[in-house]
Amino acid sequence: MQGDALYPCFVRADLSFDHGEGAWLTASDGRRYLDCATGIAVTALGHSHPRLVDAVVRQARKLWHVSNAFRIPEQEHLARRLCDESFADRVFFNNSGAEALETAIKTARRYHFVNGRPERWRLVTFEGGFHGRTLATIAAGGQPKYLEGFGAPIDGFDLVPFGDLEALAAACGPETAGVLIEPIQGESGVRAVPAEILARIRDLCNRKGLLLILDEVQTGIGRTGHLFAYQATEVEPDILASAKGLGNGFPVAACLATEAAAAGMTPGTHGSTFGGNPLAMVVASEVLDVILEPGFLEQVRSNGERLRSGLDALTAEFPDLFDDTRGEGLLLGLKCRQPVRDVAQAARDNGLLTVVAGNEVLRILPPLTITNVEVDEAVVRLRQAAMSLTNAVRSQALEGEA
Numbered sequence: 067m068q069g070d071a072l073y074p075c076f077v078r079a080d081l082s083f084d085h086g087e088g089a090w091l092t093a094s095d096g097r098r099y100l101d102c103a104t105g106i107a108v109t110a111l112g113h114s115h116p117r118l119v120d121a122v123v124r125q126a127r128k129l130w131h132v133s134n135a136f137r138i139p140e141q142e143h144l145a146r147r148l149c150d151e152s153f154a155d156r157v158f159f160n161n162s163g164a165e166a167l168e169t170a171i172k173t174a175r176r177y178h179f180v181n182g183r184p185e186r187w188r189l190v191t192f193e194g195g196f197h198g199r200t201l202a203t204i205a206a207g208g209q210p211k212y213l214e215g216f217g218a219p220i221d222g223f224d225l226v227p228f229g230d231l232e233a234l235a236a237a238c239g240p241e242t243a244g245v246l247i248e249p250i251q252g253e254s255g256v257r258a259v260p261a262e263i264l265a266r267i268r269d270l271c272n273r274k275g276l277l278l279i280l281d282e283v284q285t286g287i288g289r290t291g292h293l294f295a296y297q298a299t300e301v302e303p304d305i306l307a308s309a310k311g312l313g314n315g316f317p318v319a320a321c322l323a324t325e326a327a328a329a330g331m332t333p334g335t336h337g338s339t340f341g342g343n344p345l346a347m348v349v350a351s352e353v354l355d356v357i358l359e360p361g362f363l364e365q366v367r368s369n370g371e372r373l374r375s376g377l378d379a380l381t382a383e384f385p386d387l388f389d390d391t392r393g394e395g396l397l398l399g400l401k402c403r404q405p406v407r408d409v410a411q412a413a414r415d416n417g418l419l420t421v422v423a424g425n426e427v428l429r430i431l432p433p434l435t436i437t438n439v440e441v442d443e444a445v446v447r448l449r450q451a452a453m454s455l456t457n458a459v460r461s462q463a464l465e466g467e468a
């Protein structure tokens with residue numbers, strides 16, 4: 067059996083791909099799929115984007131890696147751009163979302179340490195959150211299925227129910243350093259934090275001298291129709307983690323912080339061998355250039371609305387199958403009344419790739435470059451999948467009666 071030399075950690079579809087172009091993937095057997103999975107909200111500019119191919123090839127011929135023992139102009143440039151486009155004054159580059167979260171957690175702890183409050187080192191986090199698979203980030207997410215068998219969870223995280231402000235206030239004690247939250251919980255089913263709740267969390271942080279850390283690993287880099295999801299609200303964080311879409315599949319992540327929040331991260335306190343190497347920086351800069359072109363984010367918002375109304379229509383047409391539509395921009399989810407893995411399988415059988423979130427939500431995450439024709443095609447394919455599932459359920463019911 068091929069693949070038996072791998073850790074069997076992943077539940078993989080028996081499907082592999084040969085190449086991709088834009089929103090389309092061609093499987094090894096030649097079948098074509100419309101990609102509304104985008105490698106879990108990663109390939110935001112689609113596959114083989116000509117500008118990204120150019121950028122990576124150009125830089126691959128020049129210089130890949132030198133280490134952070136030297137100045138890296140490409141890194142200085144990207145950090146400056148991210149700061150100019152956001153709340154941030156300082157950036158640290160990592161290679162994955164979980165690592166950017168680790169940087170964020172360390173940044174928050176060091177902030178209080180250098181401000182004479184070393185006892186403030188704990189973070190309040192929310193049930194259903196997902197922050198990665200390192201030992202600290204599984205503790206921050208607090209999901210038993212990810213913690214089991216790995217010993218005592220790393221200390222320093224206090225979980226409260228999703229969006230529960232009273233529980234949050236009660237959990238903030240003399241050891242609390244800050245609050246860590248996803249503006250929209252991705253992995254546990256596209257659950258958005260209402261803007262007024264986020265504003266009240268910001269208020270609480272201000273009153274208690276706590277740092278607000280946003281995990282925008284999934285919501286950032288244009289996914290919700292804004293460069294970062296917080297930019298659609300009145301709230302600004304102190305620290306923010308970004309990853310998934312940032313390199314369009316080239317592994318790169320960033321932790322952004324205000325000057326004040328980053329004050330503790332003095333020379334020697336943190337590091338990364340690969341983080342911020344020239345190759346990664348050139349790719350991410352090109353991604354940012356494309357996303358920040360005039361009209362790009364407006365297009366994401368209008369295609370998001372178009373897709374959402376298509377999904378709403380499916381929900382109305384198949385009430386036994388779909389419960390509701392949720393999300394922002396092109397980070398959308400369909401809550402299913404039947405096992406979501408069956409729905410994802412039926413979509414795949416109809417040439418549409420999606421991502422499962424939790425036990426009941428089908429995530430639809432097209433490339434941000436998807437055209438409105440392709441949006442309509444995604445809805446058509448999902449409708450075919452829904453028809454085939456509904457027919458299968460009907461014939462099972464008939465068999466039952468016979």
Ligand SMILES: *Cc1c(COP(=O)(O)O)cnc(C)c1O
Nearest residue numbers: 162163164196197198252283284
């Ligand atoms: C994917 C994700 C992470 C983890 O990113 P990795 O690159 O897999 O480490 C963290 N937070 C959120 C919200 C994510 O969606």
